[in-house]
Amino acid sequence: MIEYLENGTITSVKGIKAAGVFCGLKKQKKDLALIFSDYLATVGGTFTLNKVKAAPLLISQDIIAKDQKVKAILINSGNANACTGEQGFENAIKTQIFTAEHFSISKDEVLISSTGVIGQQLNVEKIKEGIKSIQLSSELSAGHDAAEAILTTDTFPKSFACKVKLSKGEIRIGGICKGSGMIMPNMATMLAFIATDAEMPKPLVQKLIAEAVNKSFNRISVDGDTSTNDMVVLMANGASSISIIEGDQDYQLFKAALIDLCKKMAMAIVKDGEGATKFISVKVASAKSEIDADSAAKAIVNSPLVKTALYGADANWGRILSAVGNSGINFCPEKVMIKIGDLHLLNPGYDSNFDESIAKEILLKKNVDITVELNEGDASTTWWTCDFSEQYVKINANYRT
Amino acid sequence: MIEYLENGTITSVKGIKAAGVFCGLKKQKKDLALIFSDYLATVGGTFTLNKVKAAPLLISQDIIAKDQKVKAILINSGNANACTGEQGFENAIKTQIFTAEHFSISKDEVLISSTGVIGQQLNVEKIKEGIKSIQLSSELSAGHDAAEAILTTDTFPKSFACKVKLSKGEIRIGGICKGSGMIMPNMATMLAFIATDAEMPKPLVQKLIAEAVNKSFNRISVDGDTSTNDMVVLMANGASSISIIEGDQDYQLFKAALIDLCKKMAMAIVKDGEGATKFISVKVASAKSEIDADSAAKAIVNSPLVKTALYGADANWGRILSAVGNSGINFCPEKVMIKIGDLHLLNPGYDSNFDESIAKEILLKKNVDITVELNEGDASTTWWTCDFSEQYVKINANYRT
Numbered sequence: 127m128i129e130y131l132e133n134g135t136i137t138s139v140k141g142i143k144a145a146g147v148f149c150g151l152k153k154q155k156k157d158l159a160l161i162f163s164d165y166l167a168t169v170g171g172t173f174t175l176n177k178v179k180a181a182p183l184l185i186s187q188d189i190i191a192k193d194q195k196v197k198a199i200l201i202n203s204g205n206a207n208a209c210t211g212e213q214g215f216e217n218a219i220k221t222q223i224f225t226a227e228h229f230s231i232s233k234d235e236v237l238i239s240s241t242g243v244i245g246q247q248l249n250v251e252k253i254k255e256g257i258k259s260i261q262l263s264s265e266l267s268a269g270h271d272a273a274e275a276i277l278t279t280d281t282f283p284k285s286f287a288c289k290v291k292l293s294k295g296e297i298r299i300g301g302i303c304k305g306s307g308m309i310m311p312n313m314a315t316m317l318a319f320i321a322t323d324a325e326m327p328k329p330l331v332q333k334l335i336a337e338a339v340n341k342s343f344n345r346i347s348v349d350g351d352t353s354t355n356d357m358v359v360l361m362a363n364g365a366s367s368i369s370i371i372e373g374d375q376d377y378q379l380f381k382a383a384l385i386d387l388c389k390k391m392a393m394a395i396v397k398d399g400e401g402a403t404k405f406i407s408v409k410v411a412s413a414k415s416e417i418d419a420d421s422a423a424k425a426i427v428n429s430p431l432v433k434t435a436l437y438g439a440d441a442n443w444g445r446i447l448s449a450v451g452n453s454g455i456n457f458c459p460e461k462v463m464i465k466i467g468d469l470h471l472l473n474p475g476y477d478s479n480f481d482e483s484i485a486k487e488i489l490l491k492k493n494v495d496i497t498v499e500l501n502e503g504d505a506s507t508t509w510w511t512c513d514f515s516e517q518y519v520k521i522n523a524n525y526r527t
Numbered sequence: 528m529i530e531y532l533e534n535g536t537i538t539s540v541k542g543i544k545a546a547g548v549f550c551g552l553k554k555q556k557k558d559l560a561l562i563f564s565d566y567l568a569t570v571g572g573t574f575t576l577n578k579v580k581a582a583p584l585l586i587s588q589d590i591i592a593k594d595q596k597v598k599a600i601l602i603n604s605g606n607a608n609a610c611t612g613e614q615g616f617e618n619a620i621k622t623q624i625f626t627a628e629h630f631s632i633s634k635d636e637v638l639i640s641s642t643g644v645i646g647q648q649l650n651v652e653k654i655k656e657g658i659k660s661i662q663l664s665s666e667l668s669a670g671h672d673a674a675e676a677i678l679t680t681d682t683f684p685k686s687f688a689c690k691v692k693l694s695k696g697e698i699r700i701g702g703i704c705k706g707s708g709m710i711m712p713n714m715a716t717m718l719a720f721i722a723t724d725a726e727m728p729k730p731l732v733q734k735l736i737a738e739a740v741n742k743s744f745n746r747i748s749v750d751g752d753t754s755t756n757d758m759v760v761l762m763a764n765g766a767s768s769i770s771i772i773e774g775d776q777d778y779q780l781f782k783a784a785l786i787d788l789c790k791k792m793a794m795a796i797v798k799d800g801e802g803a804t805k806f807i808s809v810k811v812a813s814a815k816s817e818i819d820a821d822s823a824a825k826a827i828v829n830s831p832l833v834k835t836a837l838y839g840a841d842a843n844w845g846r847i848l849s850a851v852g853n854s855g856i857n858f859c860p861e862k863v864m865i866k867i868g869d870l871h872l873l874n875p876g877y878d879s880n881f882d883e884s885i886a887k888e889i890l891l892k893k894n895v896d897i898t899v900e901l902n903e904g905d906a907s908t909t910w911w912t913c914d915f916s917e918q919y920v921k922i923n924a925n926y927r928t
Contacts, residue, residue, distance in 0.1 A: 178852030178860045209845055211861065211877035244845025245879050354849055430831070434920050444610055444645025448755050451579030459579045460612065476612035478646050516917035519835050 127291060128383045130390075131298075134287025135269030138300040140323035141165050141365030143264045146271030149256025151204030151242070151249060158256040159201045159275035159302075161319055162229065166195040167363035168325075169237070170332035172339045174356040180208035181218040182238040183355055189234055190359075193328050199237040199319055199359060200225045200257070201276045203304075207240040207248045208354035217248040224254050239317055241278055241304065241355050273302035276317055280304050284394040290383040292376040297324040297366045299380075299387050305346075305395030316343065318358040318391055324380060325364030330372055334384055335360040342388035345420075345509040346396045347427040360384075396510045401517030406436055407495045407510055410450075414503040418455040422498065423509040425453035433514035436494060441485035443471040443478065446498065463499040474501060528692060529784045531791075532699075535688025536670030539701040541724035542566050542766030544665045547672030550657025552605030552643070552650060559657040560602045560676035560703075562720055563630065567596040568764035569726075570638070571733035573740045575757040581609035582619040583639040584756055590635055591760075594729050600638040600720055600760060601626045601658070602677045604705075608641040608649045609755035618649040625655050642679055642705065642718055642756050674703035677718055681705050685795040691784040693777040698725040698767045700781075700788050706747075706796030717744065719759040719792055725781060726765030731773055735785055736761040743789035746821075746910040747797045748828040761785075797911045802918030807837055810898045811851075812907040819856040823899065824910040826854035834915035837895060842886035844872040844879065847899065864900040875902060 137144050141164040151157040171190045173183055189196065200221060207214050218238055226233040240248070262268070273283035287300030301320035320335070339358050362370075370380050397405050408426050413419035426432055429449040435442040443464045451459065464472040467488045472478045488494065538545050542565040552558040572591045574584055590597065601622060608615050619639055627634040641649070663669070674684035688701030702721035721736070740759050763771075771781050798806050809827050814820035827833055830850040836843040844865045852860065865873040868889045873879045889895065 176849060176852040177854075177856075177858065178849055206845075209848055209860065209873075209877050209879075214877070244843075244849065245873070245877070354845075354852065437920065442645075444607075444755075447610055448577060448579055448645065451577040451755065453578075455578075457578065459610065472610075472646070476610050476615070476646070478610075514920060516920045519838065519915060519917045519920060 127379060128288050128386055131287045131289060133266050134300055135266055135273060135285035136161055136287070136300045136302050136319060136321050137264050137266055137269035138287030139298045139321045141363045142300070142321045143262040144268045144272040145260045145262050146273070146275030147256055147259050150252040151202055156271065156275035157202055157204045158253060159272035160225070160260050160262065161199040161272060161321065162262050163197050163321065163361055163363040165363040165365055166197055166235070167321070167361035168328045168331045169196050169359060169361045170328070170335040171357055171359040172336055174353060176354050178209065178354045180206055180240060180355040181210060181214040182207055182240045183357055185218055185222065186237040186239060186357065189237060194234045196237055196361065197231045197235040198225055198229060199239065201239040201317065201319070202253060203276050203278055204242040205240060205246055205248050206242045206244045206355050209245045210247055213247055217250050220250045221248070221253050224257050228257050237359060239355070239357055241276065241317055244354060269300070269302065276302065276304045278304065280398050282398060284391060284398070286387055286390050288383055288387055290379055292368060292379055294368050294376070295366065297322060297368050297380070299383055301387060301391055303391045303395060305398060316356050316395055318343065320359065320387070321361045321363065323364065323366035324362055324368055324370050325366070326362045326370040330370060331360055331362045334381055337381070338384045338388040341385050342392040345423070345507070346392045347424070347509070347511045393510055396512050399512035401515040402512030403515050404436060404513040405493045405510070406512060407493070407508060409495070409497045409506065409508045411497060411499045411506040412503060413500045413505040416505045416507065418457070419505045419507040421453045421455050422450045422500065423507050425449045426496070426498070427509045427511035430514055433511065436489065437513035437515050439486055439489035441466065441471055441480070441482065441489060446496065447472065450498065457500050457502050461501040463501065465497045467495055528780060529689050529787055532688045532690060534667055535701055536667055536674060536686035537562055537688070537701045537703050537720060537722050538665050538667055538670030539688030540699045540722045542764045543701070543722045544663040545669040545673040546661045546663050547674070547676030548657055548660050550660070551653040552603055557672065557676035558603055558605045559654060560673035561626070561661050561663065562600040562673060562722065563663050564598050564722065564762055564764040566764040566766055567598055567636065568722070568762035569729045569732045570597050570760060570762050571729070571736040572758055572760040573737055575754060577755050579610060579755045581607055581641060581756040582611060582615040583608055583641045584758055586619055586623065587638040587640060587758060590638060595635050597638055597762065598632050598636040599626055599630060600640065602640040602718065602720070603654060604677055604679055605643040606641060606647055606649050607643045607645045607756050610646045611648055614648055618651045621651045622649070622654050625658050629658050638760060640718055640756070640758055642677065645755060670701070670703065677703065677705045679705065681799050683799060685792060685799070687788055687791050689784055689788055691780055693769060693780055695769050695777070696767065698723060698769050698781070700784055702788060702792055704792045704796060706799060717757050717796055719744065721760065721788070722762045722764065724765065724767035725763055725769050725771050726767070727763045727771040731771060732761055732763045735782055738782070739786045739789040742786050743793040746824070746908070747793045748825070748910070748912045794911055797913050800913035802916040803913030804916050805837060805914040806894050807912045807914060808894070808896045808909060809912065810896070810907065810909045812898060812900045813904060814901045814906040815857070815904040817906045817908065820906045820908040822854045822856045823851045823901065824908050826850045827897070827899070828910045828912035831915055834912065837890065838914035838916050840887055840890035842867065842872055842881070842883065842890060847897065848873070851899065858901050858903055862902040864902065866898045868896055
């Protein structure tokens with residue numbers, strides 16, 4: 127029912143134009159993106175839980191809280207405009223005003239977002255010139271340009287789009303995102319901008335994006351840190367003239383598609399984790415409750431010891447079990463089963479007897495599935511992470527310089 | 528009033544003998560230590576909070592809970608005897624019995640402790656032969672041998688001893704410890720065995736060690752993970768015939784000395800953190816409460832982004848502030864001051880204007896002091912950590928192999 131579009135991106139969605147340009151915040155790579163909806167869109171979003179919040183994030187959060195429809199999202203990379211005080215706010219508002227004036231829309235119809243170095247004032251003039259140079263287009267290439275312009279230490283742009291057949295016709299959902307360092311549950315430095323041409327009221331778009339984020343972006347971790355600038359935004363511009371109404375079958379189909387697209391985006395972010403060499407899927411099953419399952423999975427995906435062992439292709443199940451032991455959940459370690467792929471590393475009763483060479487073979491692959499069965503109940507979850515390599519340290523030791 | 532003893536170790540304490548031998552659990556390094564008190568000692572201890580607890584740890588915890596006096600602590604490295612089920616328990620008890628029989632004491636007078644790989648059965652025969660080969664001695668070299676035999680990935684043994692003049696005479700406190708990976712507040716894989724020749728009742732020894740651990744070992748972090756085997760034990764054997772009574776001035780002196788010695792040990796563990804190139808002291812001042820100060824400091828010392836920036840000598844104060852923002856405490860980011868050494872990186876009002884070359888110079892030193900003033904209240908704390916280098920990843924990627 128969900129069909130992914132080849133080369134799909136945010137401009138795969140009806141009524142969505144985009145652009146990605148170089149304005150000089152970075153040394154030479156594209157650093158300014160604009161997403162533009164021909165129609166006023168209802169919008170929902172989720173934002174970082176870090177107490178330190180960047181100016182553009184607070185401004186966008188405020189617009190979304192006010193139930194304001196929007197037409198544009200301006201995103202710059204290279205500078206986070208975080209910890210920049212009053213001037214940071216003024217600068218953020220200036221970029222919002224430039225965008226509004228240049229495209230003849232209202233200031234409050236412009237969401238803004240920044241990512242990059244913390245604590246440096248934004249060069250507003252460069253952004254102003256950048257905005258002037260923007261040529262909006264509904265071509266796929268324009269969506270991909272935007273996806274490129276929002277990157278920081280990411281190694282590849284991330285775009286997805288799908289179409290979904292509903293009872294009244296077809297709608298589309300498309301998005302771009304960036305991640306890399308500081309990725310961790312509850313909205314770490316990651317940005318995702320998603321649009322759909324379905325039509326839906328504000329409360330519904332908010333509810334849907336919150337639920338989708340919870341099942342996707344909130345289940346990934348690169349290094350356990352969370353940032354000052356993270357946000358996920360969903361715009362619904364109604365260009366398809368197909369309405370989504372809470373509760374019916376079309377609603378279920380739309381929700382499933384949105385969650386699936388968000389998972390695809392979240393997984394792409396993990397795959398591009400700083401220094402990552404492997405994609406790790408961690409399923410925690412037969413937990414007492416969903417909260418327990420999530421706590422255990424979160425502890426595993428955040429453990430540097432587990433992640434370095436995976437990097438070294440070392441079947442060190444003791445570290446996995448120890449991570450669950452640190453998660454704060456109540457469980458009986460003796461009842462735990464741990465497997466990688468189909469190979470049982472540990473069976474209940476601390477029964478561990480496996481072929482190390484087969485384990486090594488499984489762990490040397492690019493994709494590793496870890497399953498932890500707690501044998502305590504019926505709840506389960508799956509989280510995603512990457513391994514932890516020397517490259518992560520190298521990238522982060524010299525980020526500003 | 529506290530005088531550290533040159534070359535001091537656990538055998539600096541009156542009535543304490545020790546030994547460290549090779550019994551074959553490791554490939555060639557010493558792997559079996561015994562600490563022996565000529566007199567029955569009252570004993571207190573703190574243990575890992577990990578739900579997964581090693582067999583020897585549970586056995587020792589039980590002895591300490593029972594208010595049993597002890598004479599010996601047997602420690603092996605190379606094998607953690609954790610996640611080893613019934614057989615692991617039986618093996619642990621066997622090593623306890625061997626020790627008791629060989630030294631003609633009661634089984635319950637023997638504490639046991641293990642550190643090393645998780646999930647493999649202990650080779651009890653090797654330990655038995657090792658025990659037979661032990662020559663106890665009160666020489667300093669014997670204490671240092673024991674300190675060596677408890678190491679895993681540590682790069683140097685850690686021994687300290689001090690003498691304290693009390694009103695009724697002089698007492699001594701000495702200890703050995705090990706750390707390295709998985710070090711994190713609330714007793715991560717670290718072991719510390721401390722002895723004093725002062726005399727004190729069981730409730731007091733427990734109270735004192737709990738307080739000392741809270742102000743020392745619980746304020747260090749290498750990688751945010753906690754282990755299945757951690758314990759800190761304090762034995763008071765009364766060989767000095769000087770009693771400590773709660774509340775008087777001698778008590779205060781003793782407590783201060785114990786805390787100081789524990790801090791020295793904790794700092795040594797951090798200095799030997801896996802792959803560490805720098806020792807970082809993090810002071811959080813003017814917090815609303817001690818809990819807030821500790822939460823903020825803990826978030827900073829556990830942030831991989833802060834630790835990699837320190838490794839790269841990058842004055843990235845944004846990551847420090849962002850870590851505090853993730854700590855869960857309530858504070859106003861605009862009021863924060865951050866400095867390294869005496870150099871202010873950030874003043875209240877997001878005022879950041881410093882000489883990068885001076886910052887670099889400070890950060891290139893082996894010891895870096897970070898101060899974060901929240902300007903919210905009167906509470907303060909200091910935690911210790913190390914930087915995060917590629918070497919950490921290398922060490923942990925191939926630990927078992």
